[in-house]
Structure formats: structure tokens, C-alpha cells
Amino acid sequence: MTxxxxxxxxxxxxxxxxxxxxxxxxxxxxxxxxxxxxxxxIMGGLEALLLRLQxxxxxxxxxxxxxxxxxxxxxxxxxxxxxxxPMSAAFMNYLLxxxxxARDVAFPRLNALSFWIFLFGGIFLYSTFLFxxxxxxxxxxxxxxxxxxxxxxxxxxFGYAPNTEPQFSPGTVLDYWSIGLQIIGLxxxxxxxxxxxxxxxxxxxxxxxxRMPVFAWMSLVVNFLLMFSIPIIAVxxxxxxxxxxxxxxxxxxxxxxDPILWQHLFWLFGHPEVYxxxxxxxxxxxxxxxxxxxxxxxxxxxxxxxxxxxGFLGFGVWAHHMFSSGISPVAQAAFGLSTMTIAIPTGIKIxxxxxxxWMGRLQFTTPMLFxxxxxxxxxxxxxxxxxxxxxxxxxxxxxxxxxxxxxxxVLFGGAIFGIFAGLYYWFPxxxxxxxxxRLGKWHFWLMFLGFNLxxxxxxxxxxxxxxxxxxxxxxxxxLGPWNMAVTIGAFxxxxxxxxxxxxxxxxxxxxxxxxxxxxxxxxxxxxxPSPPPEYNFAEIPTVTSLDDFWHxxxxxxxxxxxxxxxxxxxxxxxxxxxxxxxxxxxHLPSPSYFPILIGISIMLIGYGIVYNSFAWGIAxxxxxxxxxxxxxxxxxxxxxxxxxxxxTDGEEH
Amino acid sequence: MDQPTETREVHTAEGHHHPTPRxxxxxxxxxGLLTAIEVxxxxxxxxxxxxxxPALLVLAAVKFGLVVGYYMHLKYEKxxxxxxxxxxxxxxxxxxxxxxxxxxxxxxx
Amino acid sequence: xxxxxxxxxxxxxxxxxxKLAMWGFLASxxxxxxxxxxxxLLYKGRAGMPPPYPRDLYDIPFTSISSFVLxxxxxxxxxxxxxxxxxxxxxxxxxxxxxxMLGMVFIGxxxxxxxxxxxxxxxxxxNAAASxxxxxxxxxxxxxxxxxxxLLSLFGISRRQGGLSEAKGLNLELVGLYWHFVDIIWIVIxxxxxxxx
Numbered sequence: 028m029t030x031x032x033x034x035x036x037x038x039x040x041x042x043x044x045x046x047x048x049x050x051x052x053x054x055x056x057x058x059x060x061x062x063x064x065x066x067x068x069i070m071g072g073l074e075a076l077l078l079r080l081q082x083x084x085x086x087x088x089x090x091x092x093x094x095x096x097x098x099x100x101x102x103x104x105x106x107x108x109x110x111x112x113p114m115s116a117a118f119m120n121y122l123l124x125x126x127x128x129a130r131d132v133a134f135p136r137l138n139a140l141s142f143w144i145f146l147f148g149g150i151f152l153y154s155t156f157l158f159x160x161x162x163x164x165x166x167x168x169x170x171x172x173x174x175x176x177x178x179x180x181x182x183x184x185f186g187y188a189p190n191t192e193p194q195f196s197p198g199t200v201l202d203y204w205s206i207g208l209q210i211i212g213l214x215x216x217x218x219x220x221x222x223x224x225x226x227x228x229x230x231x232x233x234x235x236x237x238r239m240p241v242f243a244w245m246s247l248v249v250n251f252l253l254m255f256s257i258p259i260i261a262v263x264x265x266x267x268x269x270x271x272x273x274x275x276x277x278x279x280x281x282x283x284x285d286p287i288l289w290q291h292l293f294w295l296f297g298h299p300e301v302y303x304x305x306x307x308x309x310x311x312x313x314x315x316x317x318x319x320x321x322x323x324x325x326x327x328x329x330x331x332x333x334x335x336x337x338g339f340l341g342f343g344v345w346a347h348h349m350f351s352s353g354i355s356p357v358a359q360a361a362f363g364l365s366t367m368t369i370a371i372p373t374g375i376k377i378x379x380x381x382x383x384x385w386m387g388r389l390q391f392t393t394p395m396l397f398x399x400x401x402x403x404x405x406x407x408x409x410x411x412x413x414x415x416x417x418x419x420x421x422x423x424x425x426x427x428x429x430x431x432x433x434x435x436x437v438l439f440g441g442a443i444f445g446i447f448a449g450l451y452y453w454f455p456x457x458x459x460x461x462x463x464x465r466l467g468k469w470h471f472w473l474m475f476l477g478f479n480l481x482x483x484x485x486x487x488x489x490x491x492x493x494x495x496x497x498x499x500x501x502x503x504x505x506l507g508p509w510n511m512a513v514t515i516g517a518f519x520x521x522x523x524x525x526x527x528x529x530x531x532x533x534x535x536x537x538x539x540x541x542x543x544x545x546x547x548x549x550x551x552x553x554x555x556p557s558p559p560p561e562y563n564f565a566e567i568p569t570v571t572s573l574d575d576f577w578h579x580x581x582x583x584x585x586x587x588x589x590x591x592x593x594x595x596x597x598x599x600x601x602x603x604x605x606x607x608x609x610x611x612x613x614h615l616p617s618p619s620y621f622p623i624l625i626g627i628s629i630m631l632i633g634y635g636i637v638y639n640s641f642a643w644g645i646a647x648x649x650x651x652x653x654x655x656x657x658x659x660x661x662x663x664x665x666x667x668x669x670x671x672x673x674x675t676d677g678e679e680h
Numbered sequence: 681m682d683q684p685t686e687t688r689e690v691h692t693a694e695g696h697h698h699p700t701p702r703x704x705x706x707x708x709x710x711x712g713l714l715t716a717i718e719v720x721x722x723x724x725x726x727x728x729x730x731x732x733x734p735a736l737l738v739l740a741a742v743k744f745g746l747v748v749g750y751y752m753h754l755k756y757e758k759x760x761x762x763x764x765x766x767x768x769x770x771x772x773x774x775x776x777x778x779x780x781x782x783x784x785x786x787x788x789x
Numbered sequence: 790x791x792x793x794x795x796x797x798x799x800x801x802x803x804x805x806x807x808k809l810a811m812w813g814f815l816a817s818x819x820x821x822x823x824x825x826x827x828x829x830l831l832y833k834g835r836a837g838m839p840p841p842y843p844r845d846l847y848d849i850p851f852t853s854i855s856s857f858v859l860x861x862x863x864x865x866x867x868x869x870x871x872x873x874x875x876x877x878x879x880x881x882x883x884x885x886x887x888x889x890m891l892g893m894v895f896i897g898x899x900x901x902x903x904x905x906x907x908x909x910x911x912x913x914x915x916n917a918a919a920s921x922x923x924x925x926x927x928x929x930x931x932x933x934x935x936x937x938x939x940l941l942s943l944f945g946i947s948r949r950q951g952g953l954s955e956a957k958g959l960n961l962e963l964v965g966l967y968w969h970f971v972d973i974i975w976i977v978i979x980x981x982x983x984x985x986x
Contacts (some may be wrong), residue, residue: 134806134807219811221812223813227802229801254813254814258824261821262824269920277828283835283838284785284832284917285831342771570916613865689922694811699872701871704868711860712861715853717983718979721984732986736958736984737980737985744909752970761812764812765812765815767816768818769816772819775823776823783831
């Protein structure tokens with residue numbers, strides 16, 4: 028059990044570059060998830076801007092056909108897998124242990140491993156712009172070899188077969204896509220098992236499931252969705268990888284393969300995935316609205332059970348993505364009905380949020396604005412979603428910009444607005460400082476305006492018959508003016524993001540001191556110093572009710588109005604002092620090199636599979652397998668915790 | 681999954697709950713016997729006809745239950761684990777059954 | 790994955806963290822193998838594919854024997870666990886090794902089966918049913934292989950350290966859970982893929 032048995036000397040430093048590389052602290056990992064996701068948000072955003080420049084007017088000439096295909100594929104893939112999912116993972120990593128009163132997640136090293144696998148999966152996917160190749164498909168008309176910009180996956184984020192088969196998509200770009208997503212999925216699967224264990228098993232004393240903050244509940248549902256849906260897409264991705272690399276026939280129609288199977292498997296994963304993207308944002312909004320309405324969440328239990336119901340129903344509606352694929356009328360009717368039922372729990376949530384604000388003393392801070400924006404925009408997106416559940420109506424809308432408008436209202440107006448609400452809301456906890464409220468409001472209003480200018484006209488374009496994924500449209504189709512409006516809106520959104528970046532960068536260094544509880548909030552993360560110390564809680568709290576912290580600060584008068592207790596100020600000051608000065612030293616698990624090494628090795632395996640027909644590809648594969656195996660051996664041999672130098676407490680089980 | 685129990689029981693040393701080695705061997709013999717019946721049914725298909733498929737499925741389910749319940753000790757664990765594991769199994773069964781029905785091939789399984 | 794080392798944190802549900810995680814992971818594996826089995830079922834009877842179909846080549850007596858071998862490896866696995874609860878470290882090692890050997894016999898059988906099928910003209914490229922068959926049984930075999938590696942690691946640790954400590958003992962239980970799970974998946978595959986016509 029001594030350090031000598033491990034491959035490396037155990038890292039000790041917790042600061043600087045190596046501190047980040049070897050960290051297994053859930054807060055640092057959460058921050059790394061956040062910055063990585065934001066980097067990819069910029070990439071995906073640039074791709075979107077190129078798409079919009081191309082479509083700003085009729086007969087656009089900015090992008091070639093191949094480049095256009097690459098851009099819309101990478102935009103979708105990036106925003107789903109590399110932006111919203113990791114951004115949600117950032118919130119879950121950072122906040123879950125704080126909200127349930129834990130010192131870390133259940134498996135801190137596994138958590139670091141998830142992050143590094145995700146990061147190197149993302150790098151692998153984006154390295155397609157450096158190394159990827161395209162070729163001339165059978166019967167196709169695209170140029171033989173695309174530019175670097177066009178050398179990216181080009182089969183859509185859904186990668187429908189048989190277009191992904193080797194004869195139709197030669198070259199390596201779709202290998203980068205399928206293997207890259209496989210790696211990213213592996214990270215999500217590990218993280219989901221880890222976080223489910225954390226939520227069930229690491230709750231503080233008295234933190235019953237129905238006393239958990241709604242965000243923790245939504246995270247639980249999301250991680251169950253991940254745990255049960257990632258394996259499905261894993262199988263589907265293995266099938267196209269095998270079809271492309273080893274000549275299997277899963278989607279080759281001539282030899283019995285059935286492309287519809289891909290659609291089933293993809294959407295079996297893809298629809299739960301939609302809720303994986305939106306539920307964390309719903310959780311964030313459910314935390315923000317009560318705090319700034321100065322009222323408890325209206326119908327806590329209803330919100331929780333509606334979230335669980337959405338998660339469960341999410342597994343029963345996948346074929347509504349396939350109404351035009353020729354599935355039987357019975358299946359169409361059944362899936363149309365099941366889709367409509369999703370509106371019930373969603374509606375329950377929306378009314379509960381409205382009920383929370385009703386008669387509240389609303390404070391229109393930036394997070395509150397984004398939360399209200401979320402409720403409004405998500406409702407619009409939800410309503411257009413209901414129109415898709417009506418099968419004949421869906422036949423008209425499918426593959427038009429109406430669909431594009433719908434899912435951007437739920438994913439941008441929903442998930443992204445929710446994420447920004449959370450970023451502003453927890454900024455003081457993360458940095459210990461306040462952001463500029465003035466810049467925050469500029470950000471919100473510009474983004475709100477830009478968002479609606481971008482995506483509302485897409486409804487009309489879609490109803491006018493503008494098809495999705497179209498590279499150009501003719502001048503006489505009369506689609507030009509609204510497309511120009513859409514493009515202008517997209518640039519306004521980009522401008523608002525720049526304001527956010529400026530605000531974030533300046534405020535985290537020079538903002539006013541925030542203190543531990545700037546919002547007079549309700550949940551446990553506000554009972555510890557900002558930024559939280561490495562051990563989170565000097566003493567693990569004991570919880571006696573839902574919104575425990577609030578009840579310690581407030582009592583009720585005869586009419587049931589909340590009255591701040593006299594001793595609340597002292598309580599908060601005391602919490603801050605005790606949080607910074609633990610009574611006895613707190614043991615934390617030591618950092619480790621192995622998570623990042625395994626992440627790199629798995630990326631090498633990915634390259635090895637893409638280039639398995641070359642000797643050096645096999646060498647890469649072997650190096651990756653060897654690296655993974657060695658790292659796991661080192662991992663297994665290093666004790667989770669270094670034996671303490673000073674013998675203070677040895678009590679652990 | 682509803683009420684957390686505030687206990688600190690260590691769950692590695694609960695051997696007294698578990699079956700004895702003798703019972704383990706008996707279960708293994710039963711598993712072997714069931715497998716033999718399955719193979720027998722396979723060859724007796726001309727004789728039993730349509731009864732074979734349901735019989736095979738029932739036998740597989742029994743074997744499945746024996747291994748999960750006794751060898752994996754699920755019978756002796758907290759109910760929560762049964763719900764978790766069973767939840768995954770039932771979800772997979774339902775979803776993939778619907779996929780196969782949608783392809784219209786449940787008839788020839 | 791022995792990351793359970795936090796002072797004053799307790800397991801709220803009264804189940805060990807690692808055990809809970811393992812059961813969750815195994816539950817998710819149903820989705821994985823479910824997709825593979827459904828794919829095979831979808832393709833196995835399709836008309837008009839280039840022959841041979843997997844079911845034309847099945848050697849039921851042979852597969853029955855290898856299925857029996859895998860079933861018995863579950864018995865030896867559970868005996869290893871039982872020996873550990875009695876702190877009978879020598880027998881733990883014997884049973885671990887026996888389990889790994891039975892697993893290797895099963896894998897050997899699969900290699901033989903695959904190579905026979907290839908000689909008889911059915912490769913992964915032949916038709917969609919063959920692709921489905923190889924991917925399903927191949928991934929199951931990969932799971933067995935991973936299990937064998939874990940069993941042999943436990944065996945090695947036990948030999949070097951003169952027995953498995955309390956903490957490593959839980960690892961044996963976890964490997965056991967995984968091993969039995971791989972066995973029940975084979976119970977399903979044997980019936981649904983091989984026996985049902």
C-alpha cells in the first residue's frame with residue numbers, strides 16, 4: 028500500500044497547471060467541464076454563423092456544398108454533445124455534492140476520468156478538421172475532396188443510414204464522428220453511474236429524497252436517462268463503425284440490412300437525450316425562480332414527479348421522429364398519443380413555475396430574467412412540439428425549418444437560457460464575487476431579442492416550404508427577407524455572448540465581494556464560503572426540512588408571510604466563520620495522474636480504429652490499449668487516499 | 681427508494697444470510713438439468729410443436745431467476761437493488777419488444 | 790475502482806457505493822445487450838439474403854456443452870465468494886482460478902465455433918443476420934474476456950499479498966456480480982438465439 032508500488036510518485040500539488048490536470052475535486056472538474064463546454068459553444072456558434080452567412084440571401088456563395096454539410100452536422104453534434112450535455116455535467120458536478128451535503132462525489136477519480144475521456148473525445152472529434160478526409164460517393168455529385176473546412180462529419184447529427192455506409196460516405200470523416208461520439212458516450216455513462224450513486228448514497232443526515240433541491244432531483248432523472256440510453260447509441264455506433272471498418276452488413280440493404288433499424292436505435296437514444304438536455308435547465312430554473320420570487324417553489328412534489336414522469340415517458344415516444352419513415356399506422360397513432368401525454372407533466376411544471384412567481388415579490392436580477400425567459404420560450408417551443416404529435420401535421424412540417432424553429436425554441440430558448448440563468452445565479456458562489464448586473468441585463472435583452480429574431484421567422488420559413496439542410500434557395504422562392512432577418516438575429520446573439528464573456532472575465536477578478544449568501548437563498552450550497560473550500564463542508568450538515576437553510580433564516584407571521592428571524596444575520600456570519608475554520612483537519616482523497624492518462628490512451632485507441640488498415644494505425648491501437656491497461660493497473664494500486672503524514676484521525680471504513 | 685435508512689451497517693460480513701455451499705451445488709445441478717431439458721425440447725420440436733417456444737422461454741426465465749436470486753444474492757439484498765436491476769430489465773424488454781413489433785416480426789420469434 | 794474513502798460520509802441507502810454502482814451499471818447493460826439481441830432477431834429470418842444464415846450452421850450439442858461450462862463457472866465463482874466469507878484464502882484462489890479456466894474454455898469454444906462458421910462460408914460480411922450474430926456473441930465474448938482478466942488479477946493479488954483483505958474482498962463480490970451477469974446474458978442468448986427456431 029506504499030507509494031512505491033504505484034507507477035508514479037503520487038501527485039501532491041493542488042494548485043497551478045498540474046493541480047488541474049491531476050485534480051479529483053468535483054468543483055474543479057465541474058469548472059473544467061464548464062470552460063470546455065463554453066469553448067465548444069464558441070465553435071458551434073461560429074459554425075452556425077457560417078451557415079447563416081451562406082443562407083442570408085438567395086444563391087449564397089460563402090460555403091461549398093461539402094462545407095455546408097460539414098457545418099450543419101458539426102453544429103448539431105457540437106451543440107448537443109459538446110455544449111449542452113457537458114454544461115449540464117458542469118452544473119451537476121459542481122453543485123450536486125454541495126446541494127446534498129457531501130464532500131465529493133461517490134467516486135472522485137472516476138469522475139476525473141469521465142471528464143478527461145469527454146475532453147479527449149471532443150478533441151478527437153474536432154481533429155477531423157485536421158486529418159479527416161472525404162471522397163467521391165457512389166452516384167454522388169460532390170467534389171472529390173473537400174476543403175479543410177468541409178473535411179468534417181457531414182451526415183447530420185443523427186447520422187442516418189445508409190448515407191453513413193462506406194460506399195456513400197467514403198473517407199474518414201464519419202469514422203471521426205462515430206468513434207468520437209462513442210468515446211464521449213463512454214464518459215457520460217461512467218459519469219451517470221457515479222452521480223446516481225452519489226445522489227442515493229452521499230446525502231447528508233436528514234436529506235431525504237423528498238427534501239432534495241429540485242436540481243438534484245432533475246439530475247437524478249437525467250442520469251437515469253443517460254444510464255439507460257447511452258448503451259443503445261453505443262450499439263448503434265458500433266454497428267456503423269463495424270460496417271465502415273470491417274465490412275459488416277447492418278445497414279447494407281443489398282444483404283438484408285435495414286436502415287430503419289438505425290432510426291429506431293438512434294431515436295431510442297435520441298429522444299431521452301432531448302430530456303437529458305432540458306431537464307437540468309428545468310432544475311436550474313426551479314432553483315432560481317423561488318429565490319427571486321421570495322417564495323417557496325409552488326408544488327415541490329408535483330415538480331419532482333412531473334420531472335420523473337417526463338423521464339419515464341421519454342423512453343416511449345421515440346418513433347415520433349420517424350412518422351415519415353413508413354412505420355405502420357398503428358405505430359403512428361400510438362406514438363402520436365404517447366407524445367401528447369408528454370405535454371401533461373411539462374404543463375404541470377410550467378404552471379408550477381407560474382404559481383411560484385404569482386404574488387411573489389419578484390426581483391428582476393439577471394438570473395431571474397433568464398429563468399423567466401426560459402419559461403416563456405420553452406412554452407412556445409413546447410406548443411409547436413405538440414403540433415408535431417399530430418401525424419398528418421407532422422408530415423407537412425417534417426424536414427422543414429418549422430422543425431428547426433421548434434427544437435431551437437426548446438434547446439436554445441430552453442436549455443441555453445436555463446444554463447445562463449444558472450451561470451449568473453451561481454457565479455457569486457463559484458468566484459466569491461458579483462457580476463455586473465448592468466452588463467448581465469444587456470446580455471439578457473440582446474440575447475432575447477436576437478434569439479427571437481433568429482428562430483421565430485424560421486416557423487414562417489418552414490411553413491412557406493423552406494426545407495432543412497438546404498444549401499441554397501432560389502431567389503424566386505421569396506425566402507430572402509426572412510432569411511436575412513434570421514442571419515441578423517444570429518449575429519445579435521453572438522454579440523450578446525461577447526458581452527457575457529467580458530462580464531465573466533472582468534467580474535471574476537474585480538467584482539464586488541459576494542459573501543456566502545448574496546441572494547438570501549434556500550439551499551445548502553449557500554451555507555458554505557464562496558468560493559467553497561476544498562472540503563466543501565467543515566462539518567457535514569444535518570437537514571430537517573425542505574429548504575432547510577431558508578427555514579433557519581425565516582419564520583412565519585400569523586398571516587403566513589415569511590419574516591426574517593433576528594438571528595439570521597448572526598447565523599450566516601457564523602456559518603462563514605465555521606466554514607473556513609474546520610475544527611479538525613479534513614482528509615481528502617489525493618489527486619491522481621491516471622484519469623488523464625486513460626483519457627489520452629482511449630483517444631489513441633480511437634485513432635487506431637480509424638486507421639486500422641495501416642501498420643502505424645495498429646501501432647496506435649496497441650499503444651492505446653497498453654496505455655489504458657497500464658494506467659488501470661496503476662490506478663488499482665494507488666490507495667484512494669495517501670496515508671496521512673500526521674497521524675490525526677484514522678477512522679474510515 | 682423512498683425512505684433513507686440512517687444506518688451504518690457494513691454489508692460485507694453478512695454471510696449467515698447466504699445459502700450454504702451445498703445449496704449452491706444443488707442450484708447448479710438444477711441449472712444443468714434445466715439446460716438439458718431445453719436442449720431436449722429443441723430436438724423434440726417436431727413432437728411438441730408450438731409449445732416449444734413458450735416452454736423454452738419459461739425455462740430460460742427460471743434459470744435467469746435462479747442465478748440472479750441466489751448466485752448474485754439479489755434475494756438477500758436491499759429491495760432497492762432489485763428495483764434498480766429489475767427496472768433496467770423490464771425497460772429493455774418493453775422497449776425492444778415495441779421495436780420488434782414495429783417491424784412486425786414478433787410473430788416469428 | 791476503489792474510491793470509497795471519505796471520513797464521516799455514510800451510505801444513505803445502507804448499500805455500499807461500489808455495489809450500488811455495479812448494480813446500476815449491470816442494469817444499463819440490459820439496454821446494451823437488448824439492442825444487440827433485437828438486431829439479431831430482426832435480421833435472422835429475413836428472406837433473400839445471401840446464404841448461409843447463422844441458424845443453418847448452429848452446432849447445438851457443441852454450444853450446449855459450452856453453455857453448461859459457463860453455467861458451472863457461476864458455481865465456482867459463488868464458491869470463491871463463499872470461501873472468502875469463511876476466510877479460507879487458499880480455497881478462494883482455487884475457485885477463482887477454476888472460474889477463470891472455465892471462462893477460458895468457453896472462449897475457446899467460441900473461437901472454435903467462429904472459425905468453423907467462417908470455414909463454412911459465413912463471415913461478418915456475408916449478410917446482416919451473420920453480422921448481427923457475430924456482433925452479439927462477440928460482445929458477449931468480450932465481456933467474458935474482461936471478466937477473466939479481472940478474475941486473474943484477483944488471483945494474482947491474493948497470491949502476492951497472501952489473501953484478499955476486507956476491501957479487496959468486496960472487489961471479489963463485484964467481479965462475481967459481473968461474472969454472473971455475463972452468465973445470465975448467455976442464458977438468454979442460448980435460448981433466444983440458438984434454441985428458438
